[in-house]
Amino acid sequence: MSVRRLLAAFALVSCFPATAQTASDWQRLAPLAQTVKAEEVLSKGIDLTLPLVAENGAAVPLRVNFDTSQLAEREFIRSIRVFSSGNPNAEVIDFHFEAPFSRVELSTRIRLSESQTVFVLAESNQGRQWLNQRDVRVTVSGCLMTGDDSVEAAAMNTPRIALPRNTRPGEAAEVRTLINHPMETGFRETAAGDVIPQQLVESLTIEHNNQPILLVKFHTGTSANPFVSVFLDETDNLLFRWEDQQGERVEEKP
Amino acid sequence: MSNKNTSFSTSRRRLLKGLGMVGLLPAIPTIAASTSGHAGHVIVVGGGFGGATAAKYIKRGNPKIDVTLIEPNSTFYTCPFSNLVLAGERSLDSIGHNYDELKNVFGVKVIHAFAEDIDGVAHKVTLSTGEVLSYDRLLLSPGIDMRWNAIEGYDQAASEKAPHAWKAGNQTLLLRKQLEEMEDGGTFVMSVPADPFRCPPGPYERASLVAHYLKHHKPRSKILILDSKDSFSKQGLFTNAWKEIYGDMIEWVGVSGDGRVVRVDADKREVETEFGTLHSASALNIIPPQKAGFIADRAGVTNESGWVPVNPNTFESQQVADIYVVGDATIAAPMPKSGFAANTQGKVAAAAIVASLAGITAPDPYWANTCYSLVNPDYGISVAGVYKVEDNQIITVPGSGGLSAADASSEIRQAEAAYAVGWYEAITQDTWGTKY
Numbered sequence: 001m002s003v004r005r006l007l008a009a010f011a012l013v014s015c016f017p018a019t020a021q022t023a024s025d026w027q028r029l030a031p032l033a034q035t036v037k038a039e040e041v042l043s044k045g046i047d048l049t050l051p052l053v054a055e056n057g058a059a060v061p062l063r064v065n066f067d068t069s070q071l072a073e074r075e076f077i078r079s080i081r082v083f084s085s086g087n088p089n090a091e092v093i094d095f096h097f098e099a100p101f102s103r104v105e106l107s108t109r110i111r112l113s114e115s116q117t118v119f120v121l122a123e124s125n126q127g128r129q130w131l132n133q134r135d136v137r138v139t140v141s142g143c144l145m146t147g148d149d150s151v152e153a154a155a156m157n158t159p160r161i162a163l164p165r166n167t168r169p170g171e172a173a174e175v176r177t178l179i180n181h182p183m184e185t186g187f188r189e190t191a192a193g194d195v196i197p198q199q200l201v202e203s204l205t206i207e208h209n210n211q212p213i214l215l216v217k218f219h220t221g222t223s224a225n226p227f228v229s230v231f232l233d234e235t236d237n238l239l240f241r242w243e244d245q246q247g248e249r250v251e252e253k254p
Numbered sequence: 255m256s257n258k259n260t261s262f263s264t265s266r267r268r269l270l271k272g273l274g275m276v277g278l279l280p281a282i283p284t285i286a287a288s289t290s291g292h293a294g295h296v297i298v299v300g301g302g303f304g305g306a307t308a309a310k311y312i313k314r315g316n317p318k319i320d321v322t323l324i325e326p327n328s329t330f331y332t333c334p335f336s337n338l339v340l341a342g343e344r345s346l347d348s349i350g351h352n353y354d355e356l357k358n359v360f361g362v363k364v365i366h367a368f369a370e371d372i373d374g375v376a377h378k379v380t381l382s383t384g385e386v387l388s389y390d391r392l393l394l395s396p397g398i399d400m401r402w403n404a405i406e407g408y409d410q411a412a413s414e415k416a417p418h419a420w421k422a423g424n425q426t427l428l429l430r431k432q433l434e435e436m437e438d439g440g441t442f443v444m445s446v447p448a449d450p451f452r453c454p455p456g457p458y459e460r461a462s463l464v465a466h467y468l469k470h471h472k473p474r475s476k477i478l479i480l481d482s483k484d485s486f487s488k489q490g491l492f493t494n495a496w497k498e499i500y501g502d503m504i505e506w507v508g509v510s511g512d513g514r515v516v517r518v519d520a521d522k523r524e525v526e527t528e529f530g531t532l533h534s535a536s537a538l539n540i541i542p543p544q545k546a547g548f549i550a551d552r553a554g555v556t557n558e559s560g561w562v563p564v565n566p567n568t569f570e571s572q573q574v575a576d577i578y579v580v581g582d583a584t585i586a587a588p589m590p591k592s593g594f595a596a597n598t599q600g601k602v603a604a605a606a607i608v609a610s611l612a613g614i615t616a617p618d619p620y621w622a623n624t625c626y627s628l629v630n631p632d633y634g635i636s637v638a639g640v641y642k643v644e645d646n647q648i649i650t651v652p653g654s655g656g657l658s659a660a661d662a663s664s665e666i667r668q669a670e671a672a673y674a675v676g677w678y679e680a681i682t683q684d685t686w687g688t689k690y
Contacts, residue, residue, distance in 0.1 A: 052559050053587050055449040059484060059509075137647075139588045160512060160529040176528060180510055225484065225510030 026119055026131060031090040032083040035121060038129035045070035046130040048120045057138040059109040059223040064120050066104035071124060076100035078125045084221050086116025088187055092221030095230075099213045103172035103231040109223040111185075112138045151190065152182040154199035156242055159252040163235050172231040177204065179242050179250065185220040200245050201226055207239040208232070293318035294390040294611040297379050298362075299369045299549055301325030301353060303332075303593040304581030305395030307600030307685045308607075312393075313360040315608035322363045322387065323356060324379065330686070331422035333453060334593050335678055339426050340419065340433065341463035343631055349422060355687025372553035374574035391607045393578045394555070394562075395596065396547025397421070398452050401560070404543045405445070405518055412520035416538040419460075420452060432537035433464065438472035440536025445515040445525060447543040448482040450561070452582045452591045455487035455637070457541055459627040462492065465500040466630040475536075477504045480515050480527060484508040488627060488637055491658055495629040495667075515540070546583035553577055561585045566648045568606035568616050569599055578603040588650050589641050594677075595623045597685055619643060620651075626674035634658075634670030 027033050049063040064080055071077070076099075082092040092110050104122075112118070115137045122130040158180045164173040179201060186198030204216040204226070218226050232238070235254075242250045293316055298309045301323055309323045329350040338344040356362040368382035372392065379387045400418060402409040408416070417428040436442065442464055446457040461477050468475040485508070486492075496504045507513035509528075517526040523538040545560030555562045555571040562579045563572040569584065571577045580603050581596035589595045598621040606616040624638040639655035641648050658670060682688045 052557070052563075053450075053585055055587050056483070056485065061448070137587075158511075162529045178510060178512075178529070227510075 083119040091219040094217040096215040107229040161254040297389040300395035304596035304600040311604035336422035341467040351686035398544040401543040407518040415520035436536040439474040443535035444539040462629040482514040569603040
C-alpha cells in the first residue's frame with residue numbers, strides 16, 4: 001500500500017512534465033524574481049485557491065486569502081500580485097492596497113494558456129513578503145468546443161457592482177464588481193491572419209469617501225469582462241472607476 | 255475552426271461512427287475458460303453506463319471472476335434522451351433499462367441495495383441491508399451528487415419544487431409537470447453551473463427541446479438560461495439553430511452578463527443573480543454545482559475538488575489501491591462527463607481488472623466519445639473525440655473528432671438526429687442489453 005501511495009504521489013507530480021516546478025522555480029520567472037526583495041520569503045498565511053484541472057483556460061476562478069493574524073502591529077498588506085509561469089506574459093493581476101484591510105480575501109478570473117504554475121506574492125508595508133503557488137492542469141473538455149470565435153468591440157460597458165444585502169457593523173463584507181470588455185491580449189489573430197490589436201481595461205480604482213483604498217491592475221492574464229471580488233470594511237460612499245489603455249474612464253457608484 | 259477543417263473532421267467522425275461500438279472495445283484479455291480455481295471477486299457499485307458496462311465486460315473478459323453489482327434501483331433511467339421525455343416526445347419507460355441481461359446472460363449477481371460504506375484497507379463494502387461484502391477488486395461508478403446549498407436556498411427539499419432533473423426519473427417527471435402546468439406566455443428559467451458538471455451540452459439541448467414543446471403548445475412563452483459560464487459546448491451551433499428554429503424564444507445570459515445564480519427561492523420560483531437581479535419563473539429548473547457520488551467520499555478516493563483522480567491507464571484510484579472508478583465522478587478531462595465516456599471507461603477498467611486478477615499487464619487504453627444533442631427531434635448536432643494516454647495523461651488524439659459543420663444542410667441535421675437515436679439504441683444495448 002505505501003509503495004503504491006508513493007507511486008501515486010509520483011504520478012501526480014509527473015502530470016506536469018512540461019512545467020514541473022521545484023520550490024525555488026519562482027526564481028526562474030524573471031518578472032516575479034525581480035519583484036521579490038525580502039531576504040526571507042514567507043509562505044505561512046497566504047492561501048491560493050485554483051482548480052487542479054481547469055476545463056476552460058479562458059476563465060479560471062482564482063481566490064487569494066491572506067491570514068491577517070500573521071501581521072505585526074501597524075503592519076498591513078500593501079500589495080498582492082499574481083504571476084503565471086506559462087502565459088505569454090507572466091503578469092496576471094495586481095492588487096495595491098492604499099489602506100489597511102481587516103480581511104484580505106480576493107477573487108477574480110484569470111487566463112491560463114496551458115498547464116502551468118500560478119504564483120501569488122503578497123507584500124506588507126514593512127517589506128515582508130509571502131509567496132504561494134499552485135499547479136493547474138488546463139485541458140479543454142471534449143464537449144466544450146464552442147465553434148465560436150467572434151471578435152467583440154473593445155469598449156467598456158455595463159459596469160456592475162454588488163454590495164452585500166446585510167452588513168454587520170465592524171465586519172468586512174464582500175463587494176463584487178464586473179465590467180464588460182473583451183480584454184484583447186494582442187496575441188490573437190483573425191481567420192485572415194491579421195493580429196487583433198491589444199485592448200485592455202488597465203485598472204479599477206475603488207475609493208471610499210473620495211480616498212482611493214484599492215487599485216487593481218489588469219494584465220493580459222486577466223479574463224475578459226474583468227471580475228473582482230474584495231472584502232471591504234466600509235461599504236458606504238464608495239466609488240468605482242475603471243480606466244482602459246486609451247484613457248477612457250467609467251465611473252460608477254453603487 | 256474553418257469550414258475546411260470542420261468537414262475534414264466530420265468525415266473522420268463518420269468513419270468512427272461506421273466502426274460503431276465494436277470499434278471502441280479495448281483489447282480485453284480473454285482468459286481461457288479452462289483456468290482453474292478462484293479467479294477473484296469484483297464488486298461493482300452503481301449500475302449506470304459505467305458500472306453496468308464494467309460488470310458485463312469483466313464477465314466477458316473472464317467468466318470465472320465472480321461479479322456482484324450493487325445498485326439500489328431495479329430500473330435505471332438514462333440522462334441521455336431524458337430531455338425528450340421532458341419535451342413530451344418520449345415516455346419515461348422508453349429510457350428505462352434493467353439488469354436482466356447482466357443476471358441471466360452474464361451471471362452477474364445483482365443486489366438492489368445502497369452501498370453505504372467502504373473500507374479500502376479491509377476490502378469490504380457495507381450495504382444498506384447491513385450485509386458486509388468482501389472484494390478483491392472494487393469498481394465504483396457512483397455518478398454525481400448535487401452540492402446542496404452551494405447556491406443559497408437550494409437544498410434537497412428545494413429540488414422538489416425547483417427540480418434539477420439532472421438525474422433522470424422522478425426529477426424529470428417533476429419538471430415535466432411544471433412545463434405542462436405553465437401558462438402560455440410564461441417563462442421557463444434554467445440555472446446552469448460552471449464546469450465541470452455532468453453532460454456539458456445537456457442544458458442547451460434541454461433548452462432546445464423545451465422550446466420545441468413550447469413552440470407547439472405555448473408559443474408566447476420564453477426560455478431564460480442563466481449561466482455561470484461565458485461560453486458553452488457547441489455554442490455557435492446551438493445559438494444559430496435557436497435563431498433559425500425558435501426565433502427569440504431562448505435568451506442566454508452568460509456569467510459576464512450577470513447570469514450566475516447565487517440564491518434560489520423555490521417556493522416563489524424566483525432566483526437572484528450575482529449582481530442582484532431577480533428573475534421570476536413559471537417553471538424553474540436549477541442545475542446545481544456537482545461532485546462525485548457520496549460513496550466515492552466514503553471510499554476515500556475523492557480529492558479536494560470533490561472529484562476522483564485516477565490512473566489514466568487503468569482508472570484505478572490514485573489514492574486507494576484495488577479501487578477503480580469510472581464515469582462522471584472521475585477527473586478524466588479532456589474526456590467529458592458523459593454516458594458514452596463512462597461506457598468506454600468501464601471497458602478500460604474492466605480490461606485492467608481482468609488483467610490485474612490474472613497477474614498480467616493491462617492493455618494500452620483508448621477511448622472515444624460522441625455527444626449528440628437534439629435541437630429538435632429532427633435536428634441533430636454533435637461533437638466527438640478520441641482519447642489516449644501520453645506522458646501519463648489523457649489527451650485528445652490530434653486530428654480526431656470535431657464539431658458538426660456550421661453550414662450543414664437540413665438533410666445532414668436530420669441524419670445526425672437519426673444517428674443520435676441509433677447511438678442511444680446501440681449504447682443502451684451494449685450497456686444493459688436492452689433490445690430494440
